[in-house]
Amino acid sequence: MPAGSGTYHHGDLRRTLLAAAVEMIAEHGPAQVSLRDLARRAGVSHAAPTHHFKDKTGLFTAIATEGYQLLSDSLTGADPSDLRNMGRRYVAFALAHPAHFTVMFDRSLVRNDDPELAAATSHAGSLLRAAVTDVPPGRRGPDADMAELAAWSLAHGFATLALNGNLDHPLAHRNKSDYFYALTELLFA
Amino acid sequence: MPAGSGTYHHGDLRRTLLAAAVEMIAEHGPAQVSLRDLARRAGVSHAAPTHHFKDKTGLFTAIATEGYQLLSDSLTGADPSDLRNMGRRYVAFALAHPAHFTVMFDRSLVRNDDPELAAATSHAGSLLRAAVTDVPPGRRGPDADMAELAAWSLAHGFATLALNGNLDHPLAHRNKSDYFYALTELLFA
DNA sequence: TGTACATCAGTGAACGCGCGTTCACTGATGTAC
DNA sequence: TGTACATCAGTGAACGCGCGTTCACTGATGTAC
Numbered sequence: 001m002p003a004g005s006g007t008y009h010h011g012d013l014r015r016t017l018l019a020a021a022v023e024m025i026a027e028h029g030p031a032q033v034s035l036r037d038l039a040r041r042a043g044v045s046h047a048a049p050t051h052h053f054k055d056k057t058g059l060f061t062a063i064a065t066e067g068y069q070l071l072s073d074s075l076t077g078a079d080p081s082d083l084r085n086m087g088r089r090y091v092a093f094a095l096a097h098p099a100h101f102t103v104m105f106d107r108s109l110v111r112n113d114d115p116e117l118a119a120a121t122s123h124a125g126s127l128l129r130a131a132v133t134d135v136p137p138g139r140r141g142p143d144a145d146m147a148e149l150a151a152w153s154l155a156h157g158f159a160t161l162a163l164n165g166n167l168d169h170p171l172a173h174r175n176k177s178d179y180f181y182a183l184t185e186l187l188f189a
Numbered sequence: 190m191p192a193g194s195g196t197y198h199h200g201d202l203r204r205t206l207l208a209a210a211v212e213m214i215a216e217h218g219p220a221q222v223s224l225r226d227l228a229r230r231a232g233v234s235h236a237a238p239t240h241h242f243k244d245k246t247g248l249f250t251a252i253a254t255e256g257y258q259l260l261s262d263s264l265t266g267a268d269p270s271d272l273r274n275m276g277r278r279y280v281a282f283a284l285a286h287p288a289h290f291t292v293m294f295d296r297s298l299v300r301n302d303d304p305e306l307a308a309a310t311s312h313a314g315s316l317l318r319a320a321v322t323d324v325p326p327g328r329r330g331p332d333a334d335m336a337e338l339a340a341w342s343l344a345h346g347f348a349t350l351a352l353n354g355n356l357d358h359p360l361a362h363r364n365k366s367d368y369f370y371a372l373t374e375l376l377f378a
Numbered sequence: 379t380g381t382a383c384a385t386c387a388g389t390g391a392a393c394g395c396g397c398g399t400t401c402a403c404t405g406a407t408g409t410a411c
Numbered sequence: 412t413g414t415a416c417a418t419c420a421g422t423g424a425a426c427g428c429g430c431g432t433t434c435a436c437t438g439a440t441g442t443a444c
Contacts, residue, residue: 035397036397046419164295186336236390
């Protein structure tokens with residue numbers, strides 16, 4: 001970590017910019033983010049972000065990639081045969097990283113053919129898929145694809161509704177990912 | 190229907206603008222919509238939309254309101270005790286009206302305290318809620334709120350993933366709302 | 379049927395603004411010898 | 412330890428653009444008498 005404050009070179013500007021962008025997205029949504037405003041927040045000249053991300057799409061692509069890596073981190077280490085727990089972790093990830101989650105699932109924001117993004121996406125995807133295929137066939141029905149989609153839909157829908165503020169009134173005082181865990185018991189018991 | 194073509198007064202400009210905006214949202218997302226571009230598409234002067242919607246937020250608020258009305262229309266007439274069918278209709282609505290659905294669930298786009306929007310929202314909400322409470326307690330577990338949220342999450346998640354293009358590869362050739370109907374059987378049987 | 383008047387719908391010019399992008403530049407760092 | 416040089420990171424001025432919004436206006440419609 002070479003840089004102190006006040007130097008010409010920032011030292012870790014890329015990380016600083018990503019963090020600032022994530023904050024801005026969480027507050028006002030991706031549409032309100034501008035590269036100039038981002039630079040202002042980070043205290044650098046307005047041309048600096050271009051240096052790191054090329055353009056706005058590049059910025060969002062980097063955030064989405066980071067998001068899939070964070071999701072993979074969240075899922076790694078869990079018992080892959082415990083599908084309910086995987087679902088809870090998925091929901092917890094979305095609530096902990098709302099800005100990443102939003103960008104990850106808005107294809108109009110990112111460079112969809114970016115190789116790093118594709119790699120991060122497929123790695124997280126394989127972790128999720130493994131969780132479903134590890135469930136004994138008798139408990140998930142005959143169709144594994146359908147079971148996978150059902151589980152994913154349930155977790156994704158819950159997370160999306162929570163982030164959109166549609167669960168605020170009924171669930172304001174609860175831990176939402178634990179509530180989700182309880183909810184899955186209702187369905188799978 | 191007073192107006193022909195070429196007249197100074199358009200006749201039904203509000204509807205025309207709403208339709209054009211919906212088309213633009215479906216193609217490029219809400220962030221890309223500008224009032225000037227919208228006016229261009231409708232073939233009117235760029236100041237005309239302001240006359241009908243006041244500003245951009247007003248436009249999105251009108252679209253969200255219309256969306257909730259369309260959703261209510263889609264749900265009306267269904268057997269309120271057939272929760273699975275209600276879910277299928279919810280998914281079918283989202284797929285048939287992707288732009289409306291997107292705007293309805295993005296609170297950063299609309300005037301949340303708009304009374305017409307609130308009325309349309311709560312009407313659709315009560316139709317959905319009725320479907321869950323009509324399910325016999327034995328089949329939905331002890332907690333009606335939780336059952337409601339589970340059903341909503343499942344349908345909402347499936348619809349969201351479909352609209353984001355996350356189901357394109359596995360389900361490209363299928364009727365998605367029928368697939369969803371089959372999926373719910375797996376969970377509720 | 380005819381005229382006067384109020385209301386409504388859409389026009390087009392003008393404004394100021396923040397934006398993305400480009401460019402030649404300069405300060406700082408790291409490496410070779 | 413010292414010097415020269417290449418590379419990298421960030422600067423700041425400049426550009427052209429499309430945007431939202433305001434405004435006095437004009438054309439069309441509807442209503443009262």
